[in-house]
Amino acid sequence: MATLRLREALRDAMAEEMRRDENVFVMGEDVGVFQGSFKVTEGLLDEFGEKRVRDTPISENTIVGMGVGAAMGGLRPIVEIMTVNFALLAMDQIVNHAAAIPYMFGGQVSVPLVVRMPGGGGHQLGPTHSHSFEAMFLQIPGLLVACPSTPADAKGLLKAAIRDDNPVIFIEHETLYGLRGEVPEGDDEVVDFGEAAIRREGSDVTIVGILRMAETAQQAAQTLANEHGVEAEVIDPRTLRPLDLDTILESVRKTNRTVIVEEGWPHGGVGTNLAALIQGQAFDHLDAPIERVTGADVPMPYSKRMEQAAIPHAEHVVSAALQTLEGSLQ
Amino acid sequence: MAQSKTKTARGVSESPDGTGKAAAKPKLPDEATSRELLGLMVLIRRFEEEAGRQYQRAKAGGFLHLAIGEEATIVGTTSVMRDDDYLIGTYRTHGHAIARGTHPGRVMAELFGRVDGTSGGRGGSMHIFDLEHRFMGGYGIVGGNLPLAAGLALSSDYLGTDEVTVCMFGDGASNSGNFGETMNLAALWSLPVVFLVENNLYGMGTAVERHSAVTDLSQKADGLGVPGVRVDGMDVIAVRETVTEHIRIAREERRPTLIEAFTYRYRGHSAADPEVYREKKEVEEWQRKDPIESFAAQLIKEKILSEEDVQEIRDEAEETVTAAVEFADNSPEPPLDSLYDHLYVLGDQVPGWYGVDERSPDSHPAEEERRAGERARRLAEHGAAYAAPEAQALREAEGDQPDTAPEDVH
Numbered sequence: 001m002a003t004l005r006l007r008e009a010l011r012d013a014m015a016e017e018m019r020r021d022e023n024v025f026v027m028g029e030d031v032g033v034f035q036g037s038f039k040v041t042e043g044l045l046d047e048f049g050e051k052r053v054r055d056t057p058i059s060e061n062t063i064v065g066m067g068v069g070a071a072m073g074g075l076r077p078i079v080e081i082m083t084v085n086f087a088l089l090a091m092d093q094i095v096n097h098a099a100a101i102p103y104m105f106g107g108q109v110s111v112p113l114v115v116r117m118p119g120g121g122g123h124q125l126g127p128t129h130s131h132s133f134e135a136m137f138l139q140i141p142g143l144l145v146a147c148p149s150t151p152a153d154a155k156g157l158l159k160a161a162i163r164d165d166n167p168v169i170f171i172e173h174e175t176l177y178g179l180r181g182e183v184p185e186g187d188d189e190v191v192d193f194g195e196a197a198i199r200r201e202g203s204d205v206t207i208v209g210i211l212r213m214a215e216t217a218q219q220a221a222q223t224l225a226n227e228h229g230v231e232a233e234v235i236d237p238r239t240l241r242p243l244d245l246d247t248i249l250e251s252v253r254k255t256n257r258t259v260i261v262e263e264g265w266p267h268g269g270v271g272t273n274l275a276a277l278i279q280g281q282a283f284d285h286l287d288a289p290i291e292r293v294t295g296a297d298v299p300m301p302y303s304k305r306m307e308q309a310a311i312p313h314a315e316h317v318v319s320a321a322l323q324t325l326e327g328s329l330q
Numbered sequence: 331m332a333q334s335k336t337k338t339a340r341g342v343s344e345s346p347d348g349t350g351k352a353a354a355k356p357k358l359p360d361e362a363t364s365r366e367l368l369g370l371m372v373l374i375r376r377f378e379e380e381a382g383r384q385y386q387r388a389k390a391g392g393f394l395h396l397a398i399g400e401e402a403t404i405v406g407t408t409s410v411m412r413d414d415d416y417l418i419g420t421y422r423t424h425g426h427a428i429a430r431g432t433h434p435g436r437v438m439a440e441l442f443g444r445v446d447g448t449s450g451g452r453g454g455s456m457h458i459f460d461l462e463h464r465f466m467g468g469y470g471i472v473g474g475n476l477p478l479a480a481g482l483a484l485s486s487d488y489l490g491t492d493e494v495t496v497c498m499f500g501d502g503a504s505n506s507g508n509f510g511e512t513m514n515l516a517a518l519w520s521l522p523v524v525f526l527v528e529n530n531l532y533g534m535g536t537a538v539e540r541h542s543a544v545t546d547l548s549q550k551a552d553g554l555g556v557p558g559v560r561v562d563g564m565d566v567i568a569v570r571e572t573v574t575e576h577i578r579i580a581r582e583e584r585r586p587t588l589i590e591a592f593t594y595r596y597r598g599h600s601a602a603d604p605e606v607y608r609e610k611k612e613v614e615e616w617q618r619k620d621p622i623e624s625f626a627a628q629l630i631k632e633k634i635l636s637e638e639d640v641q642e643i644r645d646e647a648e649e650t651v652t653a654a655v656e657f658a659d660n661s662p663e664p665p666l667d668s669l670y671d672h673l674y675v676l677g678d679q680v681p682g683w684y685g686v687d688e689r690s691p692d693s694h695p696a697e698e699e700r701r702a703g704e705r706a707r708r709l710a711e712h713g714a715a716y717a718a719p720e721a722q723a724l725r726e727a728e729g730d731q732p733d734t735a736p737e738d739v740h
Contacts (some may be wrong), residue, residue, distance in 0.1 A: 069481020107672035
């Protein structure tokens, strides 16, 4: 085990996979000389050179499209998009091309492409650099969607993503880049997609949290235990496609109560989708309506005070959990 | 009209001393080549006419974009490409695939939405694709294929091959953001790609002078590092010569160029086009310089082919197209249990995918998918290349027994 920051874990994943397979390369805005706008690609240019660490112009749709074309031509590109909001400029290539090509051409080609992007609020970057678009990507058949919350998962999932033959949207959280954690060492320490992590076991309520909200959910669980005698089970799905619904359902069948927490918007969100799946398949096990805790339904405001008000915090998750337990607490 | 300004890069290509002095008027090719060029153009014409007829009979659905009138641009280009070069186009590309060697029956079957279609009925007219012949698609998004072309060229360059990518698109695509972004990147990274704008004078129903401030499209990428030339896209020999030279520039000099080929589609933008934006007279004027009739007349005049030869070529095309329709008619509809095939590549590092299919009253499909993933892994361990049908067969053979724990895979 090594203790790494999440950004270092991501870099190590790329470096290891680039050493393992010379067809893996990185391209994006300022990934080379500048070392990445969040320093995730630090040192890669020195080790691998300009052929494999390629600075691009500000042309998101074309960068992603070139990644798709290069993947069709036999390479395994990792495209970095500077901020999740900029990925909207590349939605044509992501949706109409990367996701659709394997299907619409009857499986003649695959698109082994990884598109990495950081999102989320907390740095006062305002309404065009701080959003959470997991739900938008989750909706698209043909894509895999990863959203790691720990350094170990960041590394293991990114390695799995690079090795996978499907197009992967890899969503990182800006405020987690500095998070330290234990990371298993070894080239083949991959984290398979579609396997949720149970971060904390509990019997009273299931809390599902993604990205930074997996952390927030654990803080809330601690408060619930300390102050309310409630044992919450915290699940981090780690990937949204494939989704390990089985682990979530198993937990819900045990606790009979569910809270879903995400930073994204409330309408058509990850929680909306998950709530539908849970009620569809574990309706008889639910003792209370499913609670969702989401970001506020506004473009992310700049003011620190307003931004913090627009992001879910542990106290919101605690109240939501207590809401599901209303009437059953001693 | 703009096509009167037509010129080619012939001077550069045919100047042995490298002075770029203009060379003599291009000679017609030998009999075998002439026969092949004319044969392909006639075949594409007949195929497109028949596709239009089948569309009216509702055998083909959706939109149908026919390339009648544009055959010389297509065939002139593909005839000078190597087998390992990539060709990529937009959505008027039945002919491009056929010219690359795709069986016309498979293209027709795709229009009919049948299993033997190039995409097994998942793509339709706008999304023809044939990896075997390196026809890298038909795409429904105008300009969306340009970044893909640059990416294919990047892969060739990265892998150290001397393959070239030829990217064909319409005049309308020259206004898309992708055009500027891709030209800049292709030039910046010295990619071996030839961009060819098939200027048929209309972006759907909007005439080029009404959609592009700069109507000399060959110059439109010059400021982005991609120089261009114009060529008469109705003249198969002129197209051949120009494309030959530009492929050479891409292959040997490692730099992208742009060719603007003037061509014309006789039919509407799609089958649903009332053609209110142009005069019948204009269509007739272009038809007088029809790429097939003018080439055939030249060949007969120069005694390279006889009138009988030309008739034979027409008869052959007729037979091929009749057989293509028969092939498509006899091809079955895609089975509905293949609806999810090819959506994901299963196996390897990802054990399976979880479909989110809420229409099913059964248990969540995730469970099935996970098992399929495990079986795929075992299949792979036994040396079989994984494909969905094999997994299905294995599932049946095993009587759908529960799986072993996933721990045994690492």
